[in-house]
Every structure is written in structure tokens, then in C-alpha cells.
Amino acid sequence: MHSTLSAGSLSLRRHLVDSPAVPDVVLPPLNLAEVQRSVATELDRIAPVIDELGALFEAAGHELALVGGPVRDAMLGRHHNDLDFTTSARPDETERLLRTWARSDRGSAIWDMGRAFGTIGCRKGEWDVEVTTYRSESYDPSSRKPEVDFGDSLDGDLGRRDFTVNAMAVRLPGREVEDPYGGVVDLAHRVLRTPGRPEDSFSDDPLRMMRAARFAAQLGFTVDESVVAAMTAMADRIQIISAERVRDELVKLICAPYPRLGLQLLVETGLAAQVLPELPALSLERDEHHRHKDVYEHTLTVLEQAIALEDRLGGEPDFVSRFAALMHDVGKPRTRKFVDDGTVTFHHHDVVGAKLTRKRMKALRFSNDQIESVSKLVELHLRFHGYGTGEWTDSAVRRYVRDAGDQLERLHVLTRADCTTRNQRKADRLRRTYDELEERIARLSEEEELASIRPDLDGTQIMEILGIGPGREVGAAYKFLLELRMDNGPMSEEDARAALLAWAAER
Structure with missing residues (x-):
């Protein structure tokens, strides 16, 4: 169907969205006139690229169209310099035409890592473009990799895409x-549907079920009832997808503007039980005789409150902070104990949760740095609650900073976000107490450089004073002096030497 985005030809057919799953964040429908203005404005902005490429491919006898996310986002008023195109040309011809287009720019570059999938990429100036040959691909029921066949029409190519909002194109020139x-x-209705039957789409590429949750989180869209039903029925098919691809979708979802929407969809459809089972496990059964928070809802609230504090981390979406918020209580199901007085305890859920977090992140192929950062935050998230009303010694504050290491600012965010009490007086007291702790950290940091805290003697000095060579004894002495530094603060070299000699004599 051709269209010029006129209000008449694109009237809102409400029968297309009979019963979508409604998110907690409900965004108003888009006005078609605004959509029309947005896409026209964006096409004018990217005209130097689309007009030149369109004319170049047309002169060579090939079709070219802007497609997918750039078209969708243009209609939403979002601007990108990364542009996706689809074409009737085969990859070799695409590469030749892109080289012709880019040759006037000395800084241009061509890449073909996606050649097997029909994709050739090019960077020219501020623009990154990827051009993919019309294709038709499907998955073998037991395979993780698509079988790629090139197609021969734009409509056929659009029909194999994941959702209707990504199955639009702008023919060029x-x-x-x-x-x-x-x-x-x-x-316009902010709803996700598949171009054909969702069962067929998800059978071809099960990762599209994860993408449904990701787009809900990114765009604030609702998900059509038929899509939700298919996701629920086919959730276990996600098992054939590689851990790396699942991880990448999960990261995009968690770093999106509305992660609660996507996470709730994963839990409700059973997908979370396949890829992040620790999350649905937080929905602990309530016992009428025992009292505890709804841990699942508490966790989603902590995540949202951590997001609200991200200006402390630079203002951009911070995956480590967000994932730590999501995982901070995953140790609770395994540590829950009922007490006779009607309360429930979760002793050591911080330590257990850190182990579970590390295991899950390894299974999802996260980097070692990410695994260590998130699991450290989970393990330390309760540390502040030993602070009481502010009676920590300077030694305890030093240890808090040392143990947090380079995750201190994220620990501040997580600890503050973890306060979800509805008791305003309690919330205010916790906030004031944490303010005081941060003030003490700042004061001690200024006085003692806490972030780079070291013993008052280094390894070379230790060996000279004790008359020993490298070995375990040096490490033990270094650890002793570090603990002494934590307890007493900075010492003079003379006092540190005396303490070291006394320690050595006792051993």
C-alpha cells in the first residue's frame, strides 16, 4: 500500500486494537497530523543521504527503501543518524554502489560483517547506513541460526519483520x-502486533518474543492480546536462542525508559521463567499469619527509584545500577523463614543473592567486570542498615568505602532506592541518616583520600623493616597494616614501623 501520510488515507481503524495488554504507563494516542509532520521533517533532515542513495540505486536499476526503526522513529519525532535500508540489489552490487557514494569522503568506511545476511554497512561523515538485500529467513525448529534466502520484493521483505510498526518503509527516491x-x-495507537500470525513469527525467530517486551519498554506501547497469547504458549521456544542474543535484548529492555512494562510482560508470559527465573521467583506466596512485603512489586519499585537517581551517575541509563536494583533481593526466596511472632526473616539474603546473581549473569554471558560490579552491589545493599542512627565509627565508614570500591556511587543509589516504605516519618529518617553517612564519607575522603586508601608502609618498606624477601609474610604484614589503617586512620611512618615490628614479634 502506498501512502503520502494523509489524515484521510490513514484514519485510525480501532478494530485493529480490540484488546491489547494495557501497561501501567498509558501514553495517549498519537495525532496523525503530528505523525505526518514528524516524518516529513525527518525525511527533509536526512535528505542528503536518502536522496543521493535513492538516485544512485535507481540509476543502477535497483529498488531502495528506508525501512524499519528509522521510519518508525521518524513518525515518533525521533532523530537518528544510523539509517537502515533494504534493496533489490545483491550484496556485491550494494557494496559497489556504497563505495561510489562514499568515495568523496576521505574518512568514509565500508564494512561487510553481515554479508552472509545480505547486509553491507557504510560510514560517511556523520551518517552510518546499513543496506540489506530483500530477504526471507526462517529458523529450523532446533537451530539457533537463521537460514537466509534473498527475496525479490519490498512487500515480501516487510512481511518477515517482527512487528507492524517496524514493517513500514519509505521508497526512494x-x-x-x-x-x-x-x-x-x-x-498511532501505540500497540505492538505482528504482520502475520504471531505464532508463525515467533516460530521463525523466537527472539522476537523478547523484542516484544523490549519494544514495550522502549516505546511505552501496549502489546496485542494475540501476541501475548502466543508468547505465553511458546515461551519455552526461547531456549534455542543463544545466551548472548537473549542477554543483548535484556540489556536493551532494562536500559529502556519503561523497563517495568517489559519485565512485567516477561513474567506474565512465562518468558522470565526461561531467561531470568530469579525474577518471577520473587512473587512469594503470602501467608495470612506472617507479614512481609510483596518482594516482586518492591523490586520493580526499587528499579524505578534507582532510575530516578541516575543523575548521580551521569544521567544516562546505567545497566549495572539498574540490574543490581532488579537482582538485589533474589536471595530472599531461598532464605525466607517464618517466625512465631508473625514476622518473616530473610537472613543472609544479600550473600545468597550475590551468588545467584553471579551464576545467572555467567549463564547469560555477561562480562566479568559487569558480573563483579552487580554482584558486589547485591552483596553490599544491606550494609547501610547496620549504620543504625549514625553511630558508625570512622573505621566502619572507611570499611564501607573500601568494600564498595569503584561501585560506591552506585551503592549510594541502590541503598537510597531500596527504601520503599510508605511510612513517611521512617522514610525521612532513613534519608537523613544516609545523608549523614555520605557527609561523613565526603569529610573522611577529603582528609584521608579514602578512595585510594593504602597502608602507611608499602611492600618494599615492609621487607626492609622485617629483613625478609617477597612471599606470604609480606602479604600478611600488608594486610595487618591495612586493617590498622582502617581502624586508626593515617599513622606516621615511625608509628607504623613500631606497630609492624610488634606484630612480627608476636608471630
Whole structure:
């Protein structure tokens, strides 16, 4: 279907969204006139790229269209310099044409890592473009990799895409909008549907189920009932997808503006039980005789409160902080104990949770740095609650800083976000107490350089004073002096020497 985005030709057909799953964050429908203005403005902005490439491919006898995310985001008023195109040209011809287009720019670059999938990439100036040959691909039921066949039409290519809002294109150089599956209407209603039967789409590529949750989180869209039903029925098919691809979708979801929407969808459909089982496990059964918070809802609230504090971390989405918020209480199901007085305890859930977090992140192939950062935050998230009303010694404050290491600012965020009490007086008291702790950290840091705290003698000095060579004894002495430094603060070299000699004599 060709369209010029006129309000008449794109009237909102409400029968397309009979019963979508409604998110907690409900965004108003888009106005079609605004959509029309947004896409026209964006096409004018990227005209230096689309007009030149469109004319170049047309002169060579090939079709070219802007497609997918750039078209969707143009309609949402979002600007990108990373542009995706689809074409009738085969990869070799695409590469030749892109080289022709880019040769006037000395800093340009061509890459073909996606050649097997029909994709050739090019960077020219401020623009990154990827051009993919029309294709039709499907998955073998037991395979993790797609079988790629090149297609011969734009409509056929659009039909194999994940959702209708991503199955729109702008033909070039004429700028006609192709929308064979009603993507503009779905975008206006902020709803996710698949171009064909969702069961067929998810059977071809099960990762699309994760993408449904990710797009809900990124765009604040609802998900059509038929898509939710298919995700629920086919959740176990996600097992054929590699851990790395699942991880990448999960990271994008958690770093999105509305992660609660995506996470709730994963839990409700059973996908979370497959890829992040620790999350649905937080929905502990309530016992009428025992009292404890709803840990699952508490966790989602902590995540949102951590996001609200991200200005302390630079303002950009911070995966480590967000994932630590999501995982901070995963040790509770395994440590829950009922007490006769009607309370429930979760002793050592911080330590157990850190182990579970490390195990899950390893299974999802996260980097060692990410694993250590998140698990450290989970293990330390209760440390502040031993602070009481502010009676920590300077030694305890030093240890808090040392143990947090380079995750101290994230620990501040997580600890503050973990306060979800509805008791305003209690919340205010906790906030004031943590303010005081941060003030003490700042004061001691200024006086003692806590972030780089070291013993008052280094390894070379230790060996000279004790008359020993490298070995375990040096390490033990270094540890002793570090503990002494933590307890007493900075010492003079003379006092540190005397303490070291006394320690050695006792041994």
C-alpha cells in the first residue's frame, strides 16, 4: 500500500486494537497530523543521504527503501543518524554502489560483517547506513541460526519483520510510504502486533518474543492480546536462542525508559521463567499469619527509584545500577523463614543473592567486570542498615568505602532506592541518616583520600623493616597494616614501623 501520510488515507481503524495488554504507563494516542509532520521533517533532515542513495540505486536499476526503526522513529519525532535500508540489489552490487557514494569522503568506511545476511554497512561523515538485500529467513525448529534466502520484493521483505510498526518503509527516491500491514495505525495507537500470525513469527525467530517486551519498554506501547497469547504458549521456544542474543535484548529492555512494562510482560508470559527465573521467583506466596512485603512489586519499585537517581551517575541509563536494583533481593526466596511472632526473616539474603546473581549473569554471558560490579552491589545493599542512627565509627565508614570500591556511587543509589516504605516519618529518617553517612564519607575522603586508601608502609618498606624477601609474610604484614589503617586512620611512618615490628614479634 502506498501512502503520502494523509489524515484521510490513514484514519485510525480501532478494530485493529480490540484488546491489547494495557501497561501501567498509558501514553495517549498519537495525532496523525503530528505523525505526518514528524516524518516529513525527518525525511527533509536526512535528505542528503536518502536522496543521493535513492538516485544512485535507481540509476543502477535497483529498488531502495528506508525501512524499519528509522521510519518508525521518524513518525515518533525521533532523530537518528544510523539509517537502515533494504534493496533489490545483491550484496556485491550494494557494496559497489556504497563505495561510489562514499568515495568523496576521505574518512568514509565500508564494512561487510553481515554479508552472509545480505547486509553491507557504510560510514560517511556523520551518517552510518546499513543496506540489506530483500530477504526471507526462517529458523529450523532446533537451530539457533537463521537460514537466509534473498527475496525479490519490498512487500515480501516487510512481511518477515517482527512487528507492524517496524514493517513500514519509505521508497526512494520518491519518498512513497509503504505500509502493507497497518503499522501507522498501530503506531498511532501505540500497540505492538505482528504482520502475520504471531505464532508463525515467533516460530521463525523466537527472539522476537523478547523484542516484544523490549519494544514495550522502549516505546511505552501496549502489546496485542494475540501476541501475548502466543508468547505465553511458546515461551519455552526461547531456549534455542543463544545466551548472548537473549542477554543483548535484556540489556536493551532494562536500559529502556519503561523497563517495568517489559519485565512485567516477561513474567506474565512465562518468558522470565526461561531467561531470568530469579525474577518471577520473587512473587512469594503470602501467608495470612506472617507479614512481609510483596518482594516482586518492591523490586520493580526499587528499579524505578534507582532510575530516578541516575543523575548521580551521569544521567544516562546505567545497566549495572539498574540490574543490581532488579537482582538485589533474589536471595530472599531461598532464605525466607517464618517466625512465631508473625514476622518473616530473610537472613543472609544479600550473600545468597550475590551468588545467584553471579551464576545467572555467567549463564547469560555477561562480562566479568559487569558480573563483579552487580554482584558486589547485591552483596553490599544491606550494609547501610547496620549504620543504625549514625553511630558508625570512622573505621566502619572507611570499611564501607573500601568494600564498595569503584561501585560506591552506585551503592549510594541502590541503598537510597531500596527504601520503599510508605511510612513517611521512617522514610525521612532513613534519608537523613544516609545523608549523614555520605557527609561523613565526603569529610573522611577529603582528609584521608579514602578512595585510594593504602597502608602507611608499602611492600618494599615492609621487607626492609622485617629483613625478609617477597612471599606470604609480606602479604600478611600488608594486610595487618591495612586493617590498622582502617581502624586508626593515617599513622606516621615511625608509628607504623613500631606497630609492624610488634606484630612480627608476636608471630
